[in-house]
Amino acid sequence: MKKYIHISGDLRNKILAGEYKSNDKLPSEKDLGAHYEASKMTIKQALDILVSEGLIIKRRGSGTFVKDLSKKEIDRIAIINQFRGKTAENPDKQVTSKVLDFSVVKADPFIQNKLNISEDDFVYHIYRVRYLNGSPTVIEETHMPIDVIPGLKKETLQASIYEYIEEELHLKIQSGHRTITVRKATDFEAEELALEKGDPVGVAEQIGYLVTGAAFEHSVSVHRYDKFVTEMILTRN
Amino acid sequence: MKKYIHISGDLRNKILAGEYKSNDKLPSEKDLGAHYEASKMTIKQALDILVSEGLIIKRRGSGTFVKDLSKKEIDRIAIINQFRGKTAENPDKQVTSKVLDFSVVKADPFIQNKLNISEDDFVYHIYRVRYLNGSPTVIEETHMPIDVIPGLKKETLQASIYEYIEEELHLKIQSGHRTITVRKATDFEAEELALEKGDPVGVAEQIGYLVTGAAFEHSVSVHRYDKFVTEMILTRN
């Protein structure tokens, strides 16, 4: 186990368990270094993880403090800021899919640009309605370059593509760039998502990248307005 | 100037200028260290900034590579992931406000919990419609503890509260925790935002924190659906 992971995990537990409370001052980096038998840089690395999670605040000159979080915020914080597929995001729910289209096409200019591929490259076109516990939740339209993600089968679409990519192809997913907008449902979307015409939908457009740096997916997902939540932590420089 | 800021800035410029192109390999950390006369840890710190911005990817054993970004993605990347007020987010537009309510009230239990204050604490209640270039864009309802942000005047609300906090009170804003949802506009919201009844709105609920760790605002902002965009970069682990 990496030392800084161990230290940040240990401190996170103590905060979540209430051993350090809101606004409490943590021991200094020097003291923590003595306690964990680690150098200052390692302690700093551990604390910076908790800063990025929004749990603590460091103030040069005064010390490190537990943020003034409400209980709900603390519960929330363990979960967010992860990049996962729908299946992994909802471990407690049954995720199923209706496949509207699954084909191989030439990428149009829009997709070419998003995936940074040339006009001769082929992509999968995957168009699915996805259900959580049987109720329609989101319509996803995904394009993936066949060169990057080969061998997709229709039965894979019923389950988790991300799992296929990581477990079967042994590729590693690194990051995603996501843009969220809001609009009215089209007639088709309303029908598939069991909404009224013109009801709100949340739209997430996303480009996914592998650790190799290659863009492996462009997807647009249209969510029922009552089942769309997204959370983030913003920091100031 | 901090050395790692200088190095990451220099490399960012080279990437954005196309000096390093998509999928290009950057010099090794050792070589960069020689070039910039910096130690390995400092180079690492500089590169990690670019990783968090989504510009590059590091692969142990092989090297550091420019991500396979489309041109648009590259342009986008300079902007996002900052925590700022509406005024600062729209430097090119004129931001004005209509103040619907400005009062001091006792915090109700919901707000108490969000701001982590007690039932005896007073908060400002600020309720504004905000206009970009004269057209209604968002309705914001904000609560701020008067103990944390004293001396708010009605004329401040016409402009930028964030500016008041930083310039006048000399407090430093550190971070925000934001949750985004989608729903139908209420009749009141539709009227103020010049929408039809039941049209979509994007809702951002946010808690803001100072560098002291104190929660200084809870706000719910209801956005016209055609003027609501939010962008983020997600990473795995």
Added chain:
DNA sequence: AAGTGGTCTAGACCACATT
């Protein structure tokens, strides 16, 4: 085997806040 990034150290000096 050679080269890469990841982790870690022991210490230095600096910028800032508090006393």
Added chain:
DNA sequence: ATGTGGTCTAGACCACTTC
């Protein structure tokens, strides 16, 4: 003046990829 976190160094060893 003291204590804090921020930056930086010069090196060590490790895990991983590529040849």
